[in-house]
Amino acid sequence: MASSQMISLPVLLATEKLQVSKANFPTFQILIEQHAASKGLKGYLEGTTTLPALTTVPTGTPAPDSTPVFSTAPSREEFLYRDGVMKSMIVTNVVDPIGLGLKLDGTAKECWDSLVAACAKRTDAGLSLAESELQTIRFTGTSRDDLDNLLSNIRNKGNNVRMMGGKADDKDLKNVLIRSLPAEPRWLGLQGALFSAADLNDAFALIKALAINTGMPEHSIAATTPTALNTSIPKRKCTNPGCKAVNKSSHTAENCYWPGGGKEGQFPPNFGRNRPQARQAGTAEDLSVHRVLMATTELVRCVVNNSDAPKAFVSRTFESVESATTVTLLDSGSSDYFFRNRSDFHDYEAIAVRTGEVCAGKRG
Known part of the structure; x- marks a missing residue:
């Protein structure tokens, strides 16, 4: 096989490789199929080019001429090489080939079929979810910045649908943008012009122009939360000079039980349980x-x-x-x-x- 028959192996970008979540499989599938076609290896990917049977060549028979890469009738040696390149193109562009269950001991066709089987069901469920998220986008903002975020969100959701193998062209995204606007007089009068817009960008330009003309602020205004007035209420404190309470802030002079207070001597039954001097006057206590x-x-x-x-x-x-x-x-x-000094005291006398x-x- 001449050196001109050597095939360079394409390597996808990190974001283009098949991720563990398998969410980008439709996009990955398209890229692999396109690279295989550009290298003349699509027959190995689809299984239309098969391995020739092993034959016995008589001694002295000259070697057959090499075939081009895109040949559907390669020699046995050419098939093994080209099929290996095609399989390597698949495996090296999958983030976790073992975890996804790729068949690595067969042909490129068998490896590819195992990958499609592992991703097909997940892709169907993911596509349904991506389409639902795109169709349910609604605008709830109050500023022109929020409108920019709306357009960015629509484009991102549309890209997710396309990555999952769904259809989300410019016309579809324009319709999503129109349906996302709330049913307010400001936007209802613009419906006809929006549907007549050439593409998504023209429709969004009309929306931004109307937002500016109607006085929509450029940035969102932070909502202020009403708070109760912090009125300063002076703490009560007993001003009775005769009060012996430790915590004088627990009552006022009008309610003080100590001498000089408004309720002098009217101690409650359990007041000062451990203090003999705080007994209620006039009780029957011994x-x-x-x-x-x-x-x-x-x-x-x-x-x-x-x-x-x-x-x-x-x-x-x-x-x-x-x-x-x-x-x-x-x-x-x-x-x-x-x-201290014994001499300061006298002895008692009988x-x-x-x-x-x-x-x-x-x-x-």
């Missing part, structure tokens, strides 16, 4: 009475002043108080403090117990 007794110097001077002996006078009236009353004799209070009555003076 209270322990604690009394402190002391002798005043003025009283002592009135009773006895004729002796310098140490004395301490204590009232005996506490003996008749109820049992629930706690009585404490008032002392110097030294037990409530830390002894005093003999004496009893008597306080004399009652009478006049006259």
Whole structure:
């Protein structure tokens, strides 16, 4: 076989190769068929050129002349080479030949048939979906930018239909554009001119001109969401000077239970459960009475002043108080403090117990 019979292998662009989704199979099919025809290999793709039978050639028989690539009667060696080139053209332009289930151990025809079988059903469903998406396009925008996006969307959807093997020519896309406009007086009066337009671009130019004349803004205006006024409401706070509440913002002076408040002494039953000083006045709750007794110097001077002996006078009236009353004799209070300097305090001295009555003076 002469070197002139060598065939270069065409390689498609990355976007033209058959993708894993198989969505572009109709376009891929057209490209492969066209490349096969341009290389003279379409007979190998379609199976019209077959492998010659193996024959025994007598010794001394001269080799037959090579046939052209497009020959339908190649030699056995020529068929194997050309069929291999055709199969390589298919396999190298498929992104995932193994995943798609291509038959790689047969002829180019068998490989091609396995690819068509794997993509045909998916293509039918995809074409139906692509056509539905194209026909249901509707314009809902409010600006001239939205009109540009509408035209771009129609063209993209139309290209998807063509890639899936469907029909979506310029006239079809023009009709989709006209049907996408809402039933408003602005657009209804333009229907006749749009149907009379030569192509999609002329129809779109009429739409843009009308949009400008009717004052449609070039860009969309962002919608403002109404928000409630942020009125500043001062927080309530108790202004009662006698309030001992930790959280003074929980009430006002009019509702304060502490001395000086509007509800002074009217503590609720559960108020201050762990604070004894916050008990409700006038309730029947049992209270322990604690009394402190002391002798005043003025009283002592009135009773006895004729002796310098140490004395301490204590009232005996506490003996008749109820049992629930706690009585404490008032002392110097030294037990409530830390002894820093012992010399600052005096020792208690024992005093003999004496009893008597306080004399009652009478006049006259």
